Amino acid sequence: MRAAVYRRYGPPEVVNIEDVAKPVPKLGEVLIRVRAATVCAIDWRIRKGDPFLLKLLNGFPRPKKTRILGVEFSGTVESSGASRFRPGDEVFGTNPATCGAHAEYLCLPETATLARKPVNMTHDEAAAVLFGGVSALHFLRKARIQPGQKVLIYGASGSVGVFAVQIAKSLGAHVTAVASTANLDLVKSLGADVVIDYTKDDFAASGRIYDVIFDTVGKSGYARSMRALKRNGVYLREAPPLWLLTSIFVSMWSSLAGGHSHSTH
Numbered sequence: 001m002r003a004a005v006y007r008r009y010g011p012p013e014v015v016n017i018e019d020v021a022k023p024v025p026k027l028g029e030v031l032i033r034v035r036a037a038t039v040c041a042i043d044w045r046i047r048k049g050d051p052f053l054l055k056l057l058n059g060f061p062r063p064k065k066t067r068i069l070g071v072e073f074s075g076t077v078e079s080s081g082a083s084r085f086r087p088g089d090e091v092f093g094t095n096p097a098t099c100g101a102h103a104e105y106l107c108l109p110e111t112a113t114l115a116r117k118p119v120n121m122t123h124d125e126a127a128a129v130l131f132g133g134v135s136a137l138h139f140l141r142k143a144r145i146q147p148g149q150k151v152l153i154y155g156a157s158g159s160v161g162v163f164a165v166q167i168a169k170s171l172g173a174h175v176t177a178v179a180s181t182a183n184l185d186l187v188k189s190l191g192a193d194v195v196i197d198y199t200k201d202d203f204a205a206s207g208r209i210y211d212v213i214f215d216t217v218g219k220s221g222y223a224r225s226m227r228a229l230k231r232n233g234v235y236l237r238e239a240p241p242l243w244l245l246t247s248i249f250v251s252m253w254s255s256l257a258g259g260h261s262h263s264t265h
Contacts, residue, residue: 001019001020001021001022001103001104001105002017002018002019002020002103002104003017003018003019003020003068003102003103003104004016004017004068004069004070004102004103005017005018005020005067005068006047006063006067006069007062007063007067008062008063009047009048009049009055009061009062009063010047010048011048012044012047014047015047015069015102020068020103022104022105023105023106023107024107025079025080025081025082025107026081027081028081028082028109028110028111029080029081029082029107029108029109029110030077030079030080030081030082030084030085030091030107030108030109030110030114031077031078031079031080031105031106031107032073032075032076032077032078032091032105032106032107032108033075033076033077033078033104033105034070034073034074034075034101034103034104034105034106035074035075035076035123035127036073036074036075036122036123036124036126036127037070037072037073037074037101037102037127038070038071038072038073038127038128038131039069039070039102040071040072040131040159041131042071042096042099042131043069043070043071043099043102046058046063046066046069046099047069049063065098066098066099066100068099068100068101068102068103069099069100069101069102070095070099070100070101070102070103070106071094071095071096071099071101071130071131072092072093072094072101072127072128072129072130072131073092073093073094073095073101073106073127074090074091074092074093074117074123074124074126074127075090075091075092075106075123076088076089076090076091077089077090077091078105080110082109082110083110084110084114085110085114085116089116090116090117090123091114091115091116091117092114092115092117092123092126092127092129092130093108093112093113093114093115093130094113094130094131094134095108095112095113113130113134128159129163131159132158132159132160132161132162132163133163135159135160135163135216135238136160136161136163136164136167136216137163137167139164139214139236139238140164140167140168140171140214140236142234142236143212143214143234143236144234145168145171145172145173145211145212146171146172146173147171147172147173148172148173148174149172149173149174149211149212150173150174150176150208150209150210150211150212150230151168151173151174151175151176151210151211151212151213151214152175152176152177152178152203152210152212152213152214152228153165153168153175153176153177153178153192153214153216154178154198154203154213154214154215154216154217154219154220154225155178155179155215155216155217155219156177156178156179156183156187156190156192156195156216157177157179157180157183157186157187158216158217160216160217160238161177161179161187161216161217162186162187162190164214164216165177165187165190165191165192166190166191168212168214169190169191169192173212174193174194175191175192175193175194176192176193176194176195176196176203176208176210177190177192177194177195177196178195178196178198178203178220179195179196179197179198180197180198180199181197181199181200184197202224203220203228204221204224204225204227204228206228208228209228209229209230209233210228210229210230210233211230211233211234212233212234212235212236213225213228213229213233213234213235213236214236214237214238215235215236215237215238216238217238218237218238220237222235222237
């Protein structure tokens with residue numbers, strides 16, 4: 001099969017298309033024909049070896065564990081040694097520990113973060129859901145949002161922000177979205193009740209107070225956000241993308257240390 005392979009850390013130019021062996025599913029695994037995949041923040045961080053700990057876990061001075069990137073994907077089950085999925089099932093998922101989606105085929109255990117693709121989504125759409133969607137859900141669960149609470153999403157048009165707006169609305173929150181001029185219509189279409197153009201207005205100077213502030217891009221400023229946050233409110237800041245990098249570190253280290261499985265939340 002054909003795959004995008006990198007054999008040294010560096011810029012995008014280190015990636016080359018090569019012929020590699022097609023994976024063979026074991027008992028409890030599925031072989032997926034990849035129809036769409038993304039290049040997300042995790043991919044370029046692993047490719048660059050940034051932060052440096054990724055190089056130590058993935059191989060130094062050259063990558064050894066992961067040479068085919070691709071964290072997010074959507075595709076069709078070609079063969080299955082698992083009970084959850086059958087050949088022909090359209091699925092989407094994410095595999096941050098070992099990547100591999102930048103190839104024609106991907107083999108994963110049925111216990112991976114994998115689900116049947118919604119019928120009303122294309123493969124391109126489904127492949128782009130997991131990184132931003134799971135990141136947003138991870139943080140907003142910590143806020144324990146209640147119906148009627150006022151929630152501000154900073155960076156509302158980004159890969160995490162677009163999902164954060166929709167999830168907060170689904171939880172019954174009154175959502176204020178902060179984005180650039182070009183993206184105001186987008187965040188309105190996602191259900192934001194109020195939109196703020198950060199190129200023209202400072203959300204912290206408006207006098208509005210919020211129960212939850214979720215900074216999805218790490219640029220709201222802690223002191224500035226505190227001025228707009230309710231006493232005992234919740235401030236969420238994604239330092240991109242620490243929680244997912246932690247998952248990768250744990251998974252890689254687990255493999256090196258003897259193959260025990262762990263999960264992080």
